[in-house]
Amino acid sequence: MTANHYSMEAAAGPAAVECRGLGLTRRKKSILQDISFDIPQGSLTGLLGPNGAGKSSLLRIIAGLAAPDTGSVRVFGQPAGIEQLGMLSLLPDRSNLPGWLSVREWLDFAAGIYPDWDPVKALEVQAELNVSVEPAISSLSRGEEARLQLLTCLSRTAPLIILDEPFTGVDLISRERIASAVVGELADGRRTFLIATHDIREMELLFDRLILIGKGTIRSIEDVDRLRRSGKSVESHYREVFA
Numbered sequence: 558m559t560a561n562h563y564s565m566e567a568a569a570g571p572a573a574v575e576c577r578g579l580g581l582t583r584r585k586k587s588i589l590q591d592i593s594f595d596i597p598q599g600s601l602t603g604l605l606g607p608n609g610a611g612k613s614s615l616l617r618i619i620a621g622l623a624a625p626d627t628g629s630v631r632v633f634g635q636p637a638g639i640e641q642l643g644m645l646s647l648l649p650d651r652s653n654l655p656g657w658l659s660v661r662e663w664l665d666f667a668a669g670i671y672p673d674w675d676p677v678k679a680l681e682v683q684a685e686l687n688v689s690v691e692p693a694i695s696s697l698s699r700g701e702e703a704r705l706q707l708l709t710c711l712s713r714t715a716p717l718i719i720l721d722e723p724f725t726g727v728d729l730i731s732r733e734r735i736a737s738a739v740v741g742e743l744a745d746g747r748r749t750f751l752i753a754t755h756d757i758r759e760m761e762l763l764f765d766r767l768i769l770i771g772k773g774t775i776r777s778i779e780d781v782d783r784l785r786r787s788g789k790s791v792e793s794h795y796r797e798v799f800a
């Protein structure tokens with residue numbers, strides 16, 4: 558499992574995500590200021606930063622679930638919003654799965670509501686993430702629910718996958734399973750991943766790009782290969798920026 562999954566070929570065409578001058582204020586509090594970056598197609602970008610930095614707020618804007626006060630977001634060249642929802646699959650920071658359904662009922666329901674649901678892929682990822690279909694969602698542990706959320710995300714063919722804290726409450730083996738499912742998805746270069754996480758060590762070898770955000774502003778954008786060539790790790794760079 559190493560970085561640099563995206564090829565020049567895959568990176569051709571519009572950026573998977575293009576943010577320009579994003580600003581967001583809520584209840585007179587400035588949450589994001591002048592956020593600008595591109596995410597090339599086929600890359601795996603880590604969005605890292607301390608608690609309250611603005612990561613989830615930013616991901617919600619990219620996913621078209623919230624509108625910024627200033628600036629713009631494009632997803633594969635088109636303005637972010639309801640029309641682009643089919644282009645991206647979001648794992649939100651808080652579970653939004655219906656607890657009254659069993660896992661099987663949820664997966665059947667998801668297959669009906671997502672036009673890009675791939676049933677063969679769903680079975681594959683279900684086995685890979687070791688998700689049992691019998692229990693009620695309300696009876697799942699945090700880690701089991703996290704795996705079901707990821708299964709839901711990866712069973713769609715959407716080219717952009719946005720994961721907001723996919724490892725919260727997930728045990729070591731399950732983390733490895735999740736990381737390896739993500740790597741498997743990157744193999745053909747058709748998927749682009751944007752992942753917000755505090756689990757830098759688990760993801761250190763997977764990221765090929767990094768966006769560090771602190772107090773609502775971009776603190777650093779790095780190519781991970783370049784970082785390594787300069788003798789730094791993702792973790793040491795993070796410490797340098799935020800210590």
Ligand SMILES: Nc1ncnc2c1ncn2[C@@H]1O[C@H](COP(=O)(O)OP(=O)(O)OP(=O)(O)O)[C@@H](O)[C@H]1O
Pocket residue numbers: 583584586588606607608609610611612613614615650
């Ligand atoms: N609707 C809102 N009204 C007021 N403040 C908000 C609102 N939504 C988010 N915030 C504030 O914006 C800041 C950024 O929150 P956000 O959830 O985006 O951070 P985060 O980087 O994802 O944090 P964490 O790593 O803890 O999940 C926080 O201080 C939060 O309290």
